[in-house]
Amino acid sequence: MTExxxxxxxxxxxxxxxxxxQPGIQKVVSGYTGGTVANPTYEQVASHTTGHTEAVEITFDPAMISYAQLVEIYWRQTDPTDAAGQFQDRGDSYRPVIFVNSAEQRRVATASKNALATSGRFKEPIVTQIEAAKPFYPAEPEHQDFYRRNQFRYQIEEMGGRETFIKQHWQV
Structure with a gap:
């Protein structure tokens, strides 16, 4: 059974x-969620007029990797103190959000967020939102598995601030 x-x-x-x-991950799909337009395109979402956020939908085997472990991986990829986007990507379509599919996911995500907030790792408040999952629309094929198919461009994106931030705040 997957989640x-x-x-x-x-x-x-x-x-x-x-x-x-990660072991236990069956697939990771890039897409859009949280907006008001059905089946939005990349161009529509990039216009910041649909309310969608770029996101990933992860299908996983909870017997091999727990949701709590996924949340911990998530924190280490983001700046949880920046509600206006992430790194060089600015605007609502890039905001940090954990979209939960159940009361149990909400409980786990909230507990993890609270633990991070009290850990002292960040001086600023943790502003990542926890919201109920909304319809998820897979992005166009050219946006899937981007890091494998476009390694050079992926590295440029990572160097836009994410890589440095992760090294400064998450790698001990």
Missing amino acids: TAIFAGGCFWCMVKPFDQ
Whole structure:
């Protein structure tokens, strides 16, 4: 039996690899969620007029990797103190959100957020939102598995601030 998790943390191109390489992950799909338009296109979402957020939908085997472990991986890919986007990606379509599919996911995500807030790791408040999952629309094929198919461009995206931030705040 599998479950799904949905995380938004800036550009979805940069959110696939950290999850894709974990045992128990069956697939990671880049897409859009949280907006008001059915089946939005990349161009529509990029216009910041649909209310959608770029996100990844992760299908996982909870017997091999728990939702709590996924949430911990998520935190280490984002700046949880920046509600206006992530790194070089600015605007609502890049805001950090944990979209929960159940009361149990909400409980786990909220507990994890509270633990992070009291950990002292960040001086600023943790502003990542926890919201009920909404319809998830897979992005166009050219946006899937981007880090594998476009390694050079992926590295440029990572160097836009995410890589440095992760090294400064998460790697001990």
